[in-house]
Amino acid sequence: MSQIERIFREEYGRAVAVLTRHFGDIDVAEEAVQDAFATAVLRWPEQGIPPSPAGWIITTARNRAIDRLRRESSRPGLEAAAVEAAALEGDQVAAAPVSADPFAVDEEGDDMLRLIFTCCHPALAPAARVALTLRLLGGLTTAEIARAFLVPEPTMAQRISRAKGKIRDAGIPYRVPRDADLPARLDGVLSVLYLVFNEGYAASGGESLTRPDLTAEAIRLTRTLMLLMPDEPEARGLLALMLLIEARRPARTSSVGDLVLLADQNRLLWDRALITEGQALLRDCLRRQRPGPYQLQAAMNAVHADAGTAAATDWRQILYLYDHLFALTPTPIVALHRAVVVAEVHGPALALEIVDTLDGLDRHHVRDVVRADLLRRLGRVTEAAETYERAAAGAGNEPERRFLRARAHALRAGDDGPGG
Structure with a gap:
């Protein structure tokens, strides 16, 4: 650049x-x-x-x-x-x-906050908030945003234009929310930034598993927000979470672009500078004693970063953190990810019971990914292979589809599949 x-x-x-x-x-x-x-x-x-x-x-x-x-x-x-x-x-x-x-002067910092909160106003649709944030705050072209989210450029241009029109026609104020409204509005801003990061971390479509340009942009914008709102621990926690996850990106794919599971990653490839920064941010959050969902997720990823090998991971500590996260945000997707940790602490049978009772995830292919792995570990090979195939059909990007289909094929061939 x-x-x-x-x-x-x-x-x-x-x-x-x-x-x-x-x-x-x-x-x-x-x-x-x-x-x-x-x-x-x-x-x-x-x-x-x-x-x-x-x-x-x-x-x-x-x-x-x-x-x-x-x-x-x-x-x-x-x-x-x-x-x-x-x-x-x-x-x-x-x-x-x-x-x-x-x-x-402080007024210029206020200008950035005004624009951030305007782009992420709850009156706008979530997809529009993401597009507008990347356009106005990130400076990405409409073509770049369209490519990132796999939609035609005219469609993205229309989405951005409509969002601007709604801001104008609905009289959405260009201001920082009042103190009473700030916590809820800040959650919306953080959610938009995390959506951008997640799209870069695990692409919803295309030939690549990741989109480093989007993760980099999400980190840059979150860093800006943290500097503008230094007393908000969840902004700091979100940045810590992003850095700790991004640190693993060099090890998440093989030399030919295939997916590598966390347990099989070469941890020497992890970016220690990002880990060090993320852990320092997290320690600062802990001193503030105002825990929130992003801080808890950052803490989980810090536990992974502390483990020299997959076998050394403190899964009980991660489960403890997931219990707290589920108490704050009792959503099906949090329960699903918690079940993965339950499998490590209490075994796959109990975890499968939890997964099979979850509602609201019928169209979420990650549920099939988790369920297939639990079935594999329980020796229910035929069911596992079928579930891997179903998960592959729902996966967005090609590396993940390849990985899941290879697992299904290996199980049918009497092997345990890629990644163990």
Whole structure:
């Protein structure tokens, strides 16, 4: 990634946030910021990158937006708003040298929070929240987001356009929620970021198991949120969780792209720097004594990170954490993952009883994956093979489908299958 591309990724969301406050229109802000970066691509290679790239981008984008709105005689209201914004808010930015940092005051951090909470507003559909977050905060193109979620680019463009339209037409406020509403709204933001990360961790479709660009973007955005809301332990916990999971990515696939189970991974390939950072964040969370679901999941992954081998894993500690997680979020998917740990502590028979009583997961292929493995461990080979085949049919990405079908084939051939 070039230096200009890195600046684009790092500064795009903040620039859009500032311009949205100035002009009260996300489309105007986004188009102006894109124009400013297009100008930067032409000028910076010859003139050099300015001392404050963010200040240069915001000043240039603001001036482009005002010029555009003045030209659009059909939108006199917006033109007046642009001129008024220039007079009341922007003159000192325009007059300042480009080396001045417009993010030196708290207001700019507030701008980012406003944009984050606007993109993740509960009035928007979950898919729209994810798309808008990646577009406005991450600076991903519509084509990049469409490829990531395996939808046609026009469909994704329409999804983003409708989300912006709903923000405008429904009068969704561009602000940080009030203190009374903040916990519930923050949960929604964290959920969107985790959805982005999970799509990168286990792709819902395509030829690759992972999409590192999405996990990297989710980590970057979560890191930004944590810096903006340093007293929120769940934001810190989510970042710790992402880092501890991402640390294992180099070992999750073989040299030819095949899935490698956690128990069979070469732990020497795990990224120790990410693990160290994740564990430090988790320790800070524990000191705050405000446990939440993301912190508990991070703690589970820290237990895995502490184990030098799969056999050394402290499964009882993980089960203890899952019990607490299920008390906080008693959902079928949490119960399913808890059953996997129960199998390690109390055996596959008890775990299978739990899985077979779960409701609400009939269309979730992970239930078939877990059930097939438990049946295999209990020696119920025919049932296990059939369940692996059913799980493969529901898997989204090709490496997972290959793995599950290979397991089914190996069981029918009298072997235990890939991964033991």
